[in-house]
Amino acid sequence: MIQEIQVKKASGEQQTFSEDKLRNSLRRAGASDELIQSVIQQMQSQLYDGISTHEIYKKAFRLLHKSVRSLAARYSLKKAIMELGPTGFPFEKLVGEILKRQGYEVQTGVTMQGKCIHHEVDVLAEKPHEVIMVECKYHNTAGHVSGVQIPLYVNSRFQDIESVWKLHPGNENKIFHSWIVTNTRFSYDAETFGKCAGLQLLGWDYPKKGNLKYLIERAGLFPITALTGLSRKQKEILIDQDIILCSQLLKKPGVISGFEFNHRKYEEVMAELNDLCLSSELS
Numbered sequence: 001m002i003q004e005i006q007v008k009k010a011s012g013e014q015q016t017f018s019e020d021k022l023r024n025s026l027r028r029a030g031a032s033d034e035l036i037q038s039v040i041q042q043m044q045s046q047l048y049d050g051i052s053t054h055e056i057y058k059k060a061f062r063l064l065h066k067s068v069r070s071l072a073a074r075y076s077l078k079k080a081i082m083e084l085g086p087t088g089f090p091f092e093k094l095v096g097e098i099l100k101r102q103g104y105e106v107q108t109g110v111t112m113q114g115k116c117i118h119h120e121v122d123v124l125a126e127k128p129h130e131v132i133m134v135e136c137k138y139h140n141t142a143g144h145v146s147g148v149q150i151p152l153y154v155n156s157r158f159q160d161i162e163s164v165w166k167l168h169p170g171n172e173n174k175i176f177h178s179w180i181v182t183n184t185r186f187s188y189d190a191e192t193f194g195k196c197a198g199l200q201l202l203g204w205d206y207p208k209k210g211n212l213k214y215l216i217e218r219a220g221l222f223p224i225t226a227l228t229g230l231s232r233k234q235k236e237i238l239i240d241q242d243i244i245l246c247s248q249l250l251k252k253p254g255v256i257s258g259f260e261f262n263h264r265k266y267e268e269v270m271a272e273l274n275d276l277c278l279s280s281e282l283s
Contacts, residue, residue, distance in 0.1 A: 010142035070275035080226035085140030114160030148189035
């Protein structure tokens, strides 16, 4: 058992180190009980009072990477999503893919007419009797908090759209939902207002059940930025080609054949990609 130490979060808050949280994060990445115990034992002498959560992540990541690269890739999910930036478009496509896996027809970057003005909707997801309008709030650095002004603003926009859409023929009996999705977190007031106004707020670890992290892991939607064998520049090239997910890259492996890889490096990257996609299918 690791002795009690204080850990500094990206927001600057202090919290007591939780060995259980570390175990759970390693287990979600697919590590065996034996590997989890090995990682924790090796980290015991490396932790100190005031250590940052980012430093703990780096230490655990290095140990996983030495063992199985695809496990390290799964473990780095939060960081990988932050590397999808600087724009929020790849994140919107990721959110859209989550809804596609749930049976919705999805469009991204849709302009919709409201009663008062036109609005840009990041993700529009539809089923025969249901419509979901999604506002995405993407951040490429940790520590950002979406305050109550975000749901206040979004709620007003979506109400303007809904008032018009309900009048369209065929939409009378449709259920309309409004979502706000962020890869970081919401303030307490934002969460409170969301519940009161009937908004679905989806943060990295909010709500406790069915949060963004859970939905991505359950669907196996790992971004290509999670791959440890690619450089940042190579990942940017793939994103520019609209290849956001590892599953997309697996279907088009030829796009990385032009990278400056020797045969051994190419095989290592493909092995990591196959392992990650296979573990996603089994999760």
